[in-house]
Amino acid sequence: RTSVRVMFTGLLIVQKYGGSSVADPEKIKSVARRVAESAAQGHRVVVVVSAMGKTTDALVALAAAITPTPDPREMDMLLATGEQVTIGLLAMALQSIGYPACSFTGPQVGLITDEVHTKARIRRISAERIGAALAVGKIVVVAGFQGMTETGEITTLGRGGSDLTGVALAAALKADVCEIFTDVDGVYTADPNVVPEARKLARVSYDEMLEMASLGATVLQSRSVEFAKKYGVPVHVRSTFKPDPGTLVTREDDSMEEVVVTGITHDRGQAKVSILRVPDRPGIAAQVFGALGAQSIVVDMIVQNISRDGFTDISFTLPRADRARAEQVLAIVAKDIGAAGVAADDRVAKISVVGVGMRSHAGVAAQMFAILSKDGINIQMISTSEIAVSCVIEDKYTELAVRALHDAFDLAKEP
Ligand code: ADP
Ligand code: ASP
Ligand code: MG
Numbered sequence: 001r002t003s004v005r006v007m008f009t010g011l012l013i014v015q016k017y018g019g020s021s022v023a024d025p026e027k028i029k030s031v032a033r034r035v036a037e038s039a040a041q042g043h044r045v046v047v048v049v050s051a052m053g054k055t056t057d058a059l060v061a062l063a064a065a066i067t068p069t070p071d072p073r074e075m076d077m078l079l080a081t082g083e084q085v086t087i088g089l090l091a092m093a094l095q096s097i098g099y100p101a102c103s104f105t106g107p108q109v110g111l112i113t114d115e116v117h118t119k120a121r122i123r124r125i126s127a128e129r130i131g132a133a134l135a136v137g138k139i140v141v142v143a144g145f146q147g148m149t150e151t152g153e154i155t156t157l158g159r160g161g162s163d164l165t166g167v168a169l170a171a172a173l174k175a176d177v178c179e180i181f182t183d184v185d186g187v188y189t190a191d192p193n194v195v196p197e198a199r200k201l202a203r204v205s206y207d208e209m210l211e212m213a214s215l216g217a218t219v220l221q222s223r224s225v226e227f228a229k230k231y232g233v234p235v236h237v238r239s240t241f242k243p244d245p246g247t248l249v250t251r252e253d254d255s256m257e258e259v260v261v262t263g264i265t266h267d268r269g270q271a272k273v274s275i276l277r278v279p280d281r282p283g284i285a286a287q288v289f290g291a292l293g294a295q296s297i298v299v300d301m302i303v304q305n306i307s308r309d310g311f312t313d314i315s316f317t318l319p320r321a322d323r324a325r326a327e328q329v330l331a332i333v334a335k336d337i338g339a340a341g342v343a344a345d346d347r348v349a350k351i352s353v354v355g356v357g358m359r360s361h362a363g364v365a366a367q368m369f370a371i372l373s374k375d376g377i378n379i380q381m382i383s384t385s386e387i388a389v390s391c392v393i394e395d396k397y398t399e400l401a402v403r404a405l406h407d408a409f410d411l412a413k414e415p
Pocket of ligand 1: 191
């Protein structure tokens with residue numbers, strides 16, 4: 001009996017398909033054909049998939065119908081079900097067109113995380129099981145967004161977390177590329193669904209992409225970009241429905257520095273919370289933000305007003321999803337420190353201007369404020385980083401602000 005040794009001459013590719021790409025059985029079949037195409041070219045393929053369509057949103061809504069403050073462990077138990085549906089279906093679809101495939105959940109591939117439910121961080125991945133399946137010629141299908149703690153509790157990686165699963169698997173397997181397949185054909189100068197004139201970027205640096213992602217460009221989860229940068233994983237964002245090349249997220253080069261503003265982002269996922277009439281004395285901020293930190297609630301922008309007669313207001317933004325829990329915690333803290341109360345506002349949006357060229361160019365912030373004021377848009381909060389300026393404005397002006405900035409910074413034009 002002769003044994004056949006399979007020689008792989010192709011690449012090792014991780015492909016991630018988002019929710020809209022696997023929204024129904026027809027789309028799953030078409031994803032299977034696309035995956036099969038890569039396998040037929042001699043590549044070893046690991047596929048990461050999201051939950052079908054808006055499944056995760058529907059699961060979040062189900063939980064909200066039970067309680068406004070679901071237990072995070074139970075939330076993960078619920079959310080992790082979404083991706084498990086897709087992996088089973090995609091593996092079946094691949095098998096039915098003649099490609100051996102095998103699906104695995106996050107825990108099954110040894111994706112180990114910390115204990116922070118609903119936004120767990122990856123500690124390590126033991127790629128053995130995937131390696132073994134690839135070695136016998138199978139296409140491996142992995143559930144995105146989910147993992148397991150050291151003690152076997154199911155966790156999820158934060159919204160958009162399938163991107164992170166894809167990038168982390170690519171790093172662990174030393175894959176040649178991580179392809180992020182989605183409903184747009186790349187990373188644009190602004191959300192193309194808001195700004196029709198937005199331009200597709202051929203390349204974008206890890207730092208810019210990280211800033212854009214953390215400031216609201218949902219096309220990639222920010223943690224996945226952080227991870228890609230850390231391990232040097234080349235990420236290719238491209239369309240599920242079109243064959244054209246998309247955007248390469250990669251190391252920065254000199255030509256990127258020449259562009260001052262690369263993109264405009266908006267984030268509607270935040271809420272503004274204020275603690276009213278706080279006694280202005282040392283230790284108060286530590287108490288307020290310490291209490292939120294203890295609940296793993298990450299605060300973003302913070303503004304403390306000038307104190308009048310010994311009292312001040314402290315305002316800050318946080319993820320809308322954490323608002324109810326934050327209000328619960330803060331109600332207790334407010335009483336403790338003798339503040340007048342807590343007010344929350346969901347009708348806010350954060351608009352940002354991003355570009356690595358801002359490191360060496362002054363004046364972008366001033367320009368941004370001028371553009372917003374021309375449209376009568378009031379700025380509620382401001383923050384800056386080395387390569388971005390952000391403003392919190394009233395939610396209803398979001399589209400207007402993004403379009404006005406995109407236009408004024410002339411982003412539709414090739415630099
Ligand atoms: P998936 O389900 O594939 O993960 P997402 O909805 O998470 O897809 O991300 C794709 C969406 O990201 C696009 O439909 C688009 O509306 C949005 N988006 C926001 N900012 C940008 C940007 N700068 N470039 C491209 N897409 C963007
Ligand atoms: N299904 C999860 C979400 O909607 C993870 C993902 O799609 O990346 O956030
Ligand atoms: Mg996504």
